[in-house]
Amino acid sequence: MQRGREGLPAILLVVVAMGVFGLAVFINARPTESIQPIIPTEFIPTDDPLAWQAVLQAGFGSNSTPLPTIAIPTASFVPPTLAGSSDTNLIPIPPAQVADDLQPTLNAIVTATRPAATPTLLATDVQVTEQFVTRPPADWNPPPLIPPISRDPLGRDHYWFLRPVDSNATNFALFSYAFGSDGPQQENPWRVHHGIDMPNPIGQTVRAAGSGAVVWAGASFQDSPSYGNVVVIQHDFGYYGQPLFTLYAHLSGVLVAAGDFVNAGDPIGLVGNTGRVSGPHVHFEVRVGENKYRATYNPLLWMVPYVGHGVIAGRVSGPRGVLLQDQNVTIRDRRTGLVVQSTTTYIYLDSGSDVQADPLWQENFVVGDIPVGRYEVITTIDGQRVSKIIDVLEGMTSFVDLSLEQVATPIPPTTSP
Numbered sequence: 001m002q003r004g005r006e007g008l009p010a011i012l013l014v015v016v017a018m019g020v021f022g023l024a025v026f027i028n029a030r031p032t033e034s035i036q037p038i039i040p041t042e043f044i045p046t047d048d049p050l051a052w053q054a055v056l057q058a059g060f061g062s063n064s065t066p067l068p069t070i071a072i073p074t075a076s077f078v079p080p081t082l083a084g085s086s087d088t089n090l091i092p093i094p095p096a097q098v099a100d101d102l103q104p105t106l107n108a109i110v111t112a113t114r115p116a117a118t119p120t121l122l123a124t125d126v127q128v129t130e131q132f133v134t135r136p137p138a139d140w141n142p143p144p145l146i147p148p149i150s151r152d153p154l155g156r157d158h159y160w161f162l163r164p165v166d167s168n169a170t171n172f173a174l175f176s177y178a179f180g181s182d183g184p185q186q187e188n189p190w191r192v193h194h195g196i197d198m199p200n201p202i203g204q205t206v207r208a209a210g211s212g213a214v215v216w217a218g219a220s221f222q223d224s225p226s227y228g229n230v231v232v233i234q235h236d237f238g239y240y241g242q243p244l245f246t247l248y249a250h251l252s253g254v255l256v257a258a259g260d261f262v263n264a265g266d267p268i269g270l271v272g273n274t275g276r277v278s279g280p281h282v283h284f285e286v287r288v289g290e291n292k293y294r295a296t297y298n299p300l301l302w303m304v305p306y307v308g309h310g311v312i313a314g315r316v317s318g319p320r321g322v323l324l325q326d327q328n329v330t331i332r333d334r335r336t337g338l339v340v341q342s343t344t345t346y347i348y349l350d351s352g353s354d355v356q357a358d359p360l361w362q363e364n365f366v367v368g369d370i371p372v373g374r375y376e377v378i379t380t381i382d383g384q385r386v387s388k389i390i391d392v393l394e395g396m397t398s399f400v401d402l403s404l405e406q407v408a409t410p411i412p413p414t415t416s417p
Helices: 002-028 051-057 095-102
Strands: 196-199 205-207 212-218 229-239 242-254 267-271 281-288 309-317 328-333 339-344 365-371 373-381 384-392 397-403
Touching: 212 242, 229 267, 267 281, 309 328, 309 373, 309 384, 328 365, 339 365, 365 373, 373 397, 384 397
Parallel strands: 309 397
Antiparallel strands: 196 281, 205 267, 212 229, 229 242, 242 267, 242 281, 309 365, 328 339, 328 373, 373 384
């Protein structure tokens, strides 16, 4: 009997649980209102098709913030002005004094000179020289290295100057009229060239190759009509204690004045055809020691090469080491077998105005802008082909000496008495 009383509560719990479950089934099984299926292609209208318009008209409720409105201006715009100071004790500062305060380095203001619309040749008896454009001026050239550069282990290199023309124009030397040569026509020689030429359209910007003071800006430079409009800069750095000058000739416009200080890359003029030329170009010279015609040196040994390029310089000499003049020199790529450039050796007229060889290299020919690689330098001496293999390195001068090998004279043996 006692065991039966203990099992009664468990039976009650089971009965209660079954009752709750049955009630839940009964409630869920009651019929509900029919649900209208939604078909994607059909539009089920709402009770009020203009419900959203009504909400907007009501302003989103009485506590909502009204939408702002901005008036469209109809009057013309008038810039605001600041009221002047009422202090009568102020002393006005002249504009020139303000400029001096902003430029404590005493950099003179440069006034541009507008070039003539149709430049005319100056009347002179000096022979006209032809100019040849070897590449369209619109072509981009490789970027130049950044000066100053002197990578030669013996310190002989001095690539200190920028190129005077931008890379989107012709900023390489015209090799048909190389420094120290008399032009491509042997039957009609030109005046020995004391610089390099860069053919470009009139108006192309000419820039300072280095920082320094302008010592000449205008025409009739050193009483010569051949140069046309000229700018000469004496640089604020020298070479073994000697001053350096760069000259820019045949300009259509001069953008600086004598006494101005310019930085490297500043515009100083515009390419033109003033002076004795038959085509527009800038004539570029480097002068060492003095600003004289006789003190010109090859600019290819002073102007930075392109990135990935170097320079070949050398001597062509005959018997007893005598330098040979007006000698053809050819540069051939060893990889492709193609000729990449040619030049001639310097011509010396013993006139007191000859070109000068570099004080350290003592060359008599230079070929610039040669891509890095291995080359054969070729010439002909007394009917014999002479050549040497040379490697060109970036930003450096590779030197080669071309000469006939001296044949040793046999000495007859002597017999002892």
